[in-house]
Amino acid sequence: MTERSWTRGRPLGKMWADRMRGLLNNGDNPHQAGFDAAGASSVVDCGVYVDGKRLPGDFSPDQALAEASGREGGFVWLGLHQPGAAEMTAIAQVYGLHELAVEDAVKAEQRPKLEQFNDVHFLVLRTARYVPHQELTESSQxxxxGQMMIFIGERFVITVRHGDASEMAPVRADLEKQRAALLQQGPWAVAYAVTDRVVDHYLExxxxxxADLDIIEEGVFSRDRIAPIQQVYQLKRELVEFRRAVVPLQRPLASITSSQGVVPKEIxxxxRDVQDHLTRTVEQVSSYDDLLNSIxxxxxxxxxxxxxxxxxxxxSWAAIATVWTAFAGVYGMNFDYMPETHWKYGYPGLIALLSLxxxxxxxxxxxxxxx
Incomplete structure (x- = not known):
């Protein structure tokens, strides 16, 4: 399954179509309103799930919520990729999202956290991916x-992704095809699957x-010492960036695993399994940091x-040169009465003495x- 935009060839609900049409007719910049250069929405996928199965058909965000609300055990999974402020505001009006959470979802400059706005929980994750490179330099990335925001309500879950790491299409496909029983648990099951995907990427x-750390360590302690200090410092900076994504997530996960009545017991x-994986990653990051400091x-x-x-x-060479300089200084004073100045072998004798x-x-x- 590849990520796609629902605006390309999909029917729109009347209310939603009027809102999107109004954004463009008002002269808003398409990108700022949440659209790309081709006029496509930031909505990647919008599905309605009942008893762990996705309903057939295409739904706009307003249609999906109306459909899910009319079915027992139904909920909406709405996926967004780098939405603009205008479109995110329109979605917030339909789903009842708090304006502070909406602002965080658009700016994507948040630390991992878990907040609650009325009946909606707002979970923020930082995504990460490894950037392949031929060799590590002082400027290698x-x-x-990136960032992943998850709005979890009683009848919906909204995932907002910024950056290219941790695409949601594989997660959605896995839940729909192989883990329908998990989807029956509702929106928190989706939140778990997304968080698990993000943390699995941490491990990768x-x-x-x-592997990069081993190369740096080998280069520093080899005889040739091929790893300059700039490479070590650059790798440490990249580790700090990774650490900022991993370590702060411990507190939100601890809050979820210890919550009573909000998150289903099975979820x-x-x-807790995700928390174990995160703990392992935190320990790895800490050990890498200590090793890099030592290196x-x-x-x-x-x-x-x-x-x-x-x-x-x-x-040493200056001391050797000083001997020659001292003799040259003494015999360069041109006194009439100097030792061995009139001796036939005085010059070669002096050269022999200096050489010795x-x-x-x-x-x-x-x-x-x-x-």
Whole structure:
């Protein structure tokens, strides 16, 4: 199943069609109103589910809610991708969403959290995906993050996705074809499936991130030391971005698993499984952070040692050169009475003496590890 927009070839409810037509007739920018360049809506899919099965036919958001409200155990799953403020406001009017939650869903700049507005719960997740690259550089993007907002009501669940990570089409297909019994639990079952998908991607990112970490570690501690400090720092920055997505999600999941009466008991069991996976990811991220700190400190220590070695070599050669400079300075004063100035073998004798001193000093510095 591929993601699609309901406005392309799908019938619209009269009320919804009038609202969308009004947005465009008012001269609003299509993208700001929630449409793409072709005039398509941000709605990816809109389905009505009764007893775990999707009803046949195409529904606009207002039609879907009316259909679900008239059936026992029915609910709507409305999927949106990067909606604009105008279209999100129109959806909020139909489904009774709070304006603060709507604003958060449009701006997509939130930390993972769980809030309740009257009878509607608002769950915010941060999505993540690994970005493949040929080699890690000081500007490589390793982890790309986005956001997933979920509105959970008694008769509906609305998923709002920002970014390209964690597409919902596979989740919807899996629930419809293989997990109809889970769908019978209602909107919270969808919320679990979406959260499980997001956290599973965390595990994949963590495993792929470990491969980059191994390469960096090998490069830092190899004889050639092919991993510059900029690469280590860049990988640490990407880990911080990933950590911001993973760690704050612990509190919302803890609230869900400990809630009584709001989330069905059976669904809480599924959420506890997601919580276990998240805990594993948090532990991996913490261990990666500690290891990166150790690698960074080791690389800085190596840089310091290399600088000290360079300074010792410079000082050694400077000491050897000082011997020649000292003799040249003394015999360059042109006094009449200088030792051996009129000796026939004075010049070659001095050169031999300086050469001997050079060899002795070189061997001494070499033996002490300075050269």
């Amino acid at each position: 390793v982890v790309e993050t 990112v963590a495993d792929d991130f470990e 809480r069991r599924y959420f 960074l400190q080791a690389r800085l220590a190596q840089v310091t040692v290399d600088q000290n070695n360079d300074m010792r070599k410079i000082a 001193a050079t060899v002795v000093l070189y061997r001494a510095f070499r033996r002490n590890g300075w050269l």
